[in-house]
Amino acid sequence: AQSVTQLDSQVPVFEEAPVELRCNYSSSVSVYLFWYVQYPNQGLQLLLKYLSGSTLVKGINGFEAEFNKSQTSFHLRKPSVHISDTAEYFCAVTNFQGGSEKLVFGKGTKLTVNP
Amino acid sequence: DTAVSQTPKYLVTQMGNDKSIKCEQNLGHDTMYWYKQDSKKFLKIMFSYNNKELIINETVPNRFSPKSPDKAHLNLHINSLELGDSAVYFCASTPQGRGHGNTIYFGEGSWLTVV
Numbered sequence: 729a730q731s732v733t734q735l736d737s738q739v740p741v742f743e744e745a746p747v748e749l750r751c752n753y754s755s756s757v758s759v760y761l762f763w764y765v766q767y768p769n770q771g772l773q774l775l776l777k778y779l780s781g782s783t784l785v786k787g788i789n790g791f792e793a794e795f796n797k798s799q800t801s802f803h804l805r806k807p808s809v810h811i812s813d814t815a816e817y818f819c820a821v822t823n824f825q826g827g828s829e830k831l832v833f834g835k836g837t838k839l840t841v842n843p
Numbered sequence: 844d845t846a847v848s849q850t851p852k853y854l855v856t857q858m859g860n861d862k863s864i865k866c867e868q869n870l871g872h873d874t875m876y877w878y879k880q881d882s883k884k885f886l887k888i889m890f891s892y893n894n895k896e897l898i899i900n901e902t903v904p905n906r907f908s909p910k911s912p913d914k915a916h917l918n919l920h921i922n923s924l925e926l927g928d929s930a931v932y933f934c935a936s937t938p939q940g941r942g943h944g945n946t947i948y949f950g951e952g953s954w955l956t957v958v
Contacts, residue, residue: 760944766884771847771933772949779944816884822944825891828874828898829937831947833886 730755730821732802734834742842743811749804749837751819760822761802762831763793767815775817778802789813814841846870847950849934855956856924863920864953866934873939874898875917876947877909880931889932892917893939924957931955 735750753759763775776787783795793804802819819834847868856862868875876899877889891899895911906922921928934950 762946764949769954771951772886774946774948777944777946818886825899828891828893829943829945830876830888830891830899831886832888836884836886838884 729823729832730759731832732761732819732821732834734817734819734837736837737835738838738840740840740842741809744808746807747805747809747813747839749817749819749839751802751804751834753800753802753819753821755800755821761793761795762820762822763787763791763802763804764818764820764833765789765815766818766836772818775804809839809841811841811843813839815839847934847936847948849932849950849953851953852951853954853956855958858924858926858957860924861920861922862924862955863918864932864934864955865916865918866950867916868934868936868948869915870936870938870948871915872936872948873914874937875911875914876935876937877917877919878933878935878949880933880952882930886933890917890919921955924955926957929955929957 731754733752761778764772776785778795786792816836820831849866874893889903890909892911908920911917931952937945937947
């Protein structure tokens with residue numbers, strides 16, 4: 729089964745600084761990769777996803793991620809963060825089971841943006 | 844209109860009680876899920892239904908019983924609640940489960956606290 733590892737449990741940054749949240753995946757076969765964001769006391773919202781094609785994926789709220797097959801990575805980046813980006817970020821990969829697909833999540837990275 | 848809606852959002856109950864969480868999606872999706880997020884924010888799939896048929900059951904105690912009266916609804920009933928059941932339960936849905944990397948849409952979550 730495919731899995732993802734988020735290398736940092738917490739990332740504190742100052743407002744307007746760039747940020748990178750790291751994610752590595754386990755599979756050597758084709759993968760579908762996702763980044764979700766969870767704001768405090770809310771549900772999960774899709775930021776972006778990679779299915780195929782261009783390795784640079786642009787998402788909502790100014791985030792982007794780069795699929796790197798040789799390094800089995802899918803790191804999330806934003807050039808300048810805002811206080812409102814403070815949230816938990818989850819990397820996820822699709823696994824297929826019984827004809828259905830399910831998301832397998834990393835353990836999350838808590839991004840804290842300080843003034 | 845909320846795409847995936849869950850009720851109740853907050854639930855505090857005593858050990859040993861039986862409770863249900865309801866979920867409805869108005870997206871016309873075929874596949875619905877229940878995910879559990881524990882106190883460390885770790886997200887794990889519990890069940891997946893495709894067109895009212897159980898597809899994935901991830902070694903969840905049989906005190907947890909999902910029920911899908913139609914493909915737009917997936918309810919979660921929990922018997923004999925235990926302290927360890929305290930978590931956030933997310934309902935989710937996706938268009939179909941045939942391995943196309945479709946986005947999975949999440950509800951706002953149901954915060955269950957067992958005392």
